[in-house]
Amino acid sequence: xxxxxxxxxxxxxxxxxxxxxxxxxxxxxxxxxxxxxxxxxxxxxxxxxxxxxxxxxxxxxxxxxxxxxxxxxxxxxxxxxxxxxxxxxxxxxxxxxxxxxxxxxxxxxxxxxxxxxxxxxxxxx
Amino acid sequence: xxxxxxxxxxxxxxxxxxxxxxxxxxxxxxxxxxxxxxxxxxxxxxxxxxxxxxxxxxxxxxxxxxxxxxxxxxxxxxxxxxxxxxxxxxxxxxxxxxxxxxxxxxxxxxxxxxxxxxxxxxxxxxxxxx
Numbered sequence: 001x002x003x004x005x006x007x008x009x010x011x012x013x014x015x016x017x018x019x020x021x022x023x024x025x026x027x028x029x030x031x032x033x034x035x036x037x038x039x040x041x042x043x044x045x046x047x048x049x050x051x052x053x054x055x056x057x058x059x060x061x062x063x064x065x066x067x068x069x070x071x072x073x074x075x076x077x078x079x080x081x082x083x084x085x086x087x088x089x090x091x092x093x094x095x096x097x098x099x100x101x102x103x104x105x106x107x108x109x110x111x112x113x114x115x116x117x118x119x120x121x122x123x124x125x
Numbered sequence: 126x127x128x129x130x131x132x133x134x135x136x137x138x139x140x141x142x143x144x145x146x147x148x149x150x151x152x153x154x155x156x157x158x159x160x161x162x163x164x165x166x167x168x169x170x171x172x173x174x175x176x177x178x179x180x181x182x183x184x185x186x187x188x189x190x191x192x193x194x195x196x197x198x199x200x201x202x203x204x205x206x207x208x209x210x211x212x213x214x215x216x217x218x219x220x221x222x223x224x225x226x227x228x229x230x231x232x233x234x235x236x237x238x239x240x241x242x243x244x245x246x247x248x249x250x251x252x253x254x255x
Contacts, residue, residue, distance in 0.1 A: 030216075034214070045251045048191070076163075076166065079159070082156075082159045110170045116174075117177035118177070124177075
């Protein structure tokens with residue numbers, strides 16, 4: 001049992017490092033996805049199930065390629081921002097840190113996998 | 126307050142004894158669909174990677190994606206995407222401090238579910254009919 005109040009324990013430790021920055025950035029990426037999701041999803045649905053040449057040609061188009069790259073980068077940024085909050089809510093201690101770092105690296109990796117692939121298709125078209 | 130030892134005392138009725146209000150289900154679904162979307166979008170990234178790699182790699186990955194299990198996963202992804210999209214708009218509106226009344230919350234939840242269904246049907250229509 002501790003005799004200090006929560007306020008007393010927090011005093012002098014400085015800020016929580018990032019303040020409202022995380023909240024704000026997550027709103028911005030969500031607004032970006034309100035625009036990008038329909039632009040990405042409908043052409044993807046249109047092309048899903050088609051053959052190699054047809055899909056290559058579709059994503060060789062500048063509009064589809066630009067939207068797809070923007071979606072990959074924004075979606076995985078937003079995913080990491082969201083999953084970080086979920087992990088922080090349910091898991092505490094060392095595992096929390098390990099999972100947050102793991103998810104950050106995985107989000108960055110898949111964003112790159114998608115981006116590099118689309119750029120190769122676009123420049124190769 | 127959090128440090129006070131309350132002993133082994135009976136707890137007041139907690140979450141599990143109440144009927145789930147619709148908005149509680151919407152909130153939990155928002156998180157679940159968010160996690161699911163991370164997985165499905167990763168699959169889409171792999172699909173693009175195979176498309177960039179070679180025709181045979183694309184054939185393998187595309188074959189898995191367009192198997193019946195693949196289509197089922199993609200359908201789940203589409204439903205999740207539109208649910209998270211629509212419910213995300215509700216959250217953005219709430220962030221401005223608006224539409225918090227109980228009636229409004231319930232009404233936007235129903236509108237959100239209908240919109241999710243319509244957008245899902247539109248996406249399936251684009252995938253199949255166009």
